[in-house]
Amino acid sequence: MKRAITGLLAAMITTASPLAASAAEKAVSIVLVHGAFVDASGWQAVHDILSAKGYEVLAVQNPTVTLKGDVEATRQVIARAKKPVVLVGHSYGGAVITEAGNLPKVQSLVYLAAYAPQAGESVFDIATAPTPGEDKAPLLPPSDNFLLCDSEKFPTSFAADVDPKTARFMADAQVPWGLGAVQTKITAPAWKDKPTYFMVTTKDHMIPPSQQRANAARAKAKVVEIDSSHAVMLSHPQEVADFIAGVAAQTN
Numbered sequence: 001m002k003r004a005i006t007g008l009l010a011a012m013i014t015t016a017s018p019l020a021a022s023a024a025e026k027a028v029s030i031v032l033v034h035g036a037f038v039d040a041s042g043w044q045a046v047h048d049i050l051s052a053k054g055y056e057v058l059a060v061q062n063p064t065v066t067l068k069g070d071v072e073a074t075r076q077v078i079a080r081a082k083k084p085v086v087l088v089g090h091s092y093g094g095a096v097i098t099e100a101g102n103l104p105k106v107q108s109l110v111y112l113a114a115y116a117p118q119a120g121e122s123v124f125d126i127a128t129a130p131t132p133g134e135d136k137a138p139l140l141p142p143s144d145n146f147l148l149c150d151s152e153k154f155p156t157s158f159a160a161d162v163d164p165k166t167a168r169f170m171a172d173a174q175v176p177w178g179l180g181a182v183q184t185k186i187t188a189p190a191w192k193d194k195p196t197y198f199m200v201t202t203k204d205h206m207i208p209p210s211q212q213r214a215n216a217a218r219a220k221a222k223v224v225e226i227d228s229s230h231a232v233m234l235s236h237p238q239e240v241a242d243f244i245a246g247v248a249a250q251t252n
Helices: 002-013 018-027 040-052 067-080 093-100 123-127 154-158 164-172 209-218 237-249
Strands: 029-033 056-060 085-090 106-112 196-201 222-226
Touching: 029 040, 029 067, 029 093, 040 056, 040 237, 056 067, 067 085, 067 093, 085 093, 085 237, 093 106, 106 237, 154 164, 196 209, 196 237, 209 222
Parallel strands: 029 056, 029 085, 085 106, 106 196, 196 222
Antiparallel strands: none
16 A cells, blocks of 8 residues: 555656755745544644654644534634645544635645535535445443543554554543534535545544544545554654645645
């Protein structure tokens, strides 16, 4: 799978001269949007790699209470960015960038192990669709209009290839996910009008790979696949950073 990533990145980079790639690095900001049950600290390794390459990198702290609130938080960070934006969403963060990415400042969308709903569709609609033979997120029943993952199953479902101590901490430090975020339907998907890229995680036990592929296909996204758990930004930060940088290098 790493070979597939390398091939796509090579294709991206060879579409522009070295001078053009360098200009793109200086002219593009990257905004990172986390998903459910975690916070923006999970982006630290990816942030550091991209920052070292010369990008302005900003991370959104989503409350994950309502989709509207998360979209507004993301739009505020986009407004702070100094340059045109490559907008990146992981997991539920894909739904956020789908709704927030219509701003003219956003040049491209990057989905990592993510939901990319269409108009009139919610994360709930995708997550509850049948996917025979594939695991789904081990969610507990809603409590006070919030969801959590089963903490005993979280490490193997969300972060099986992450350091076990880190995965255990993530399970114990979960951020509750509001039903107002899960059940709200998308109104105008940005992927209809923006160049879109998708990294499918083939060992994902939170969002089935078949759903990721289907979401990517209808968004007409350029796709790479990687042998990773759902927590790809933690287990494969270099590959994720290279994928995002490849998109940024061909973004005007």
